[in-house]
Amino acid sequence: MPTKNFMDILFYNWQHTLQPFGVDQVAAEKAFNLLVEAYSTPGRYYHTLKHIDRVLSTIEILQGYTNNLAAVQLAAWFHDVVYDTEAKDNEERSADYAFELLSNLGIPESIITTVTRLILNTKDHQAAVNDYDSQVLLDADLAILATNSVDYEEYAHAIRQEYGWVAEAEYITGRQQVLERFLQRSRIYFTPLMSEFAEPSARGNIQAEIQSLSPGEFYQN
Numbered sequence: 001m002p003t004k005n006f007m008d009i010l011f012y013n014w015q016h017t018l019q020p021f022g023v024d025q026v027a028a029e030k031a032f033n034l035l036v037e038a039y040s041t042p043g044r045y046y047h048t049l050k051h052i053d054r055v056l057s058t059i060e061i062l063q064g065y066t067n068n069l070a071a072v073q074l075a076a077w078f079h080d081v082v083y084d085t086e087a088k089d090n091e092e093r094s095a096d097y098a099f100e101l102l103s104n105l106g107i108p109e110s111i112i113t114t115v116t117r118l119i120l121n122t123k124d125h126q127a128a129v130n131d132y133d134s135q136v137l138l139d140a141d142l143a144i145l146a147t148n149s150v151d152y153e154e155y156a157h158a159i160r161q162e163y164g165w166v167a168e169a170e171y172i173t174g175r176q177q178v179l180e181r182f183l184q185r186s187r188i189y190f191t192p193l194m195s196e197f198a199e200p201s202a203r204g205n206i207q208a209e210i211q212s213l214s215p216g217e218f219y220q221n
Contacts, residue, residue: 002049007036010049013056017073023105031101038081038097046158047080051144055079058140065132065191071111072133074102075118076140085162091123127190135190139198142188145205146198152205172213179206 002010014032015025039049055076059069066072078098082090095116102112118137121127125142127134144155163171182188188202189195 006049006053010036010053013053014077017070017077018105020070021105021107021111023107027105031105034101035077035081043085043162044083045161046155047083047162051080052077054143055137055140058143059136062136062139062191062193065193066136068111068114068133071114072118072137074098074107074111075115075133075137078115079119079122079137079141086165091120095119132191139189139191139194142202143194143198145182145188145202146194147201147205149205149208152209156209176210176213179210182206183210 011029011032014035015028018028036049039047039052056073059066059072059076063069063072075098078094078101080090080094081097082093084090087093098115098119099112102115103109107115114133118134121131121134122138122141125138127138144152147155159175160171163174166174183203183206187195187199189199
């Protein structure tokens, strides 16, 4: 259960992101509560507020690469707001959710358009060479892959829990395919900072997980 201090920090970050747009305080708090509710639904073990906090923290480190920092931050808040492991349209539904909520908050249409585009790009984790905002969001979303071995194992276990309805053998096959696709990419991360400092750790963690995937051990997109 998130602590009060953690929630206070998250709310402060939410307010700070909305500050340039002059959003009413009451409306901002109501929207925040909706996000908290969405990310606290049963069945979430990894795609929770903790994940959002990690993504936002990484974006802060990578913000120098962005063209539209506020849009990237808003996209981070909404990119997993709809998350159902049995569905194939989570990103589309998350983008729709963001469009409706941000429109109600009076966020400029140009910003909302960018936010929804960024969210949709998290579906395949691909970004154009000059799409620096997508690159930052995607790198932040996948930062967990380069974490220390203890946190990585916790992440991998949480993903398995989210797919608890999938039989073990089927899960292992699907998860290995997802992980292999990351290894087959010329690079997992786009930004120079993540490519240099996080790429080796991410590849090492992924290879270790693939090796550990066997019956009795513990799919993300």
